[in-house]
Amino acid sequence: MIWEFGWFAVAFIVIALVFSMFRILREYERGVVFTLGRFWKVKGPGLIVIIPGIQQMVRVDLRTRVMDVPSQDVISRDNVSVKVNAVVYLRVVDPEKAIIQVEDFIQATSQFAQTTLRSVLGKHELDEMLAERERLNLDIQQALDIQTDAWGIKVANVEIKHVDINETMVRAIARQAEAERERRAKVIHAEGELQASEKLLQAGEVLAASPQAMQLRYLQTLTAIAGDKSSTIVFPVPMDILKPLVEAMSAAKPGGN
Secondary structure (H helix, E strand, O other), X not given: OHHHHHHXXXXXXXXXXXXXXXXXXXXXXXXXXXXXXXXXXXEOOEEEEOOOOOEEEEEEEOOOEEEEEEEEEEEOOOOOEEEEEEEEEEEEOOHHHHHHOOOOHHHHXXXXXXXXXXXXXXXXXXXXXXXXXXXXXXXXXXXXXXXXXXXXXXXXXXXXXXXXXXXXXXXXXXXXXXXXXXHHHHHHHHHHHHHHHXXXXXXXXXXXXXXXXXXXXXXXXXXXXXXXXXXXXXOXXXXXXXXXXXXXXXXXXXXXX
16 A cells, blocks of 8 residues: 555656646747756747756746836936936847846846936936937937847837926926017017018119109008098198199290290
């Protein structure tokens, strides 16, 4: 009876060891295999065989991961204090380096992303942070990618999510924007006055070159004024208009030629 129980235990152990030899890795997974503590190879996907007690395997997920960068206090180049947070998209491209070169590549990338966010944004002014996010995202992504390349990590993209400014600075920005709008309005008004004066000068030159056109314009003005009956208007009569009448009266006098 004891011998039968012993054989049953041995058979159970052998079967358990056989089943433990087989591992299944999904399409997006890789297995970093160590033999007696030394790196052997990266295996997968599919069915792989591990020798129990001699080999160990560490699973690595190759899918893109989304990592939030906590809000960081940043002092801009123009000495404005802001809080900035971001999101980083990364994936493992070299499972061997990701396991051997760094203890926890997610934690390491997160810490490095925080320091990089502060150092890169600190080189720029507040207006650049608000208006040129795409360029800043690219600068941060490139800085991260250079460092994480040694860990087998590829930083695919970095996006700045929020740039929080204190209330005092918000009011100052609002005043600045209002002053800028007023400046633009004055410039546009001045440009309009300049263009109008240029057109008036051209019109005056044309009218001065043609007395008949001047008289016609004068009569058109009189017609427009006559339409307003609410007031009495006194206007001079040009001598050019009366000259033909004076000549006719002189010719009609006795003895006139």
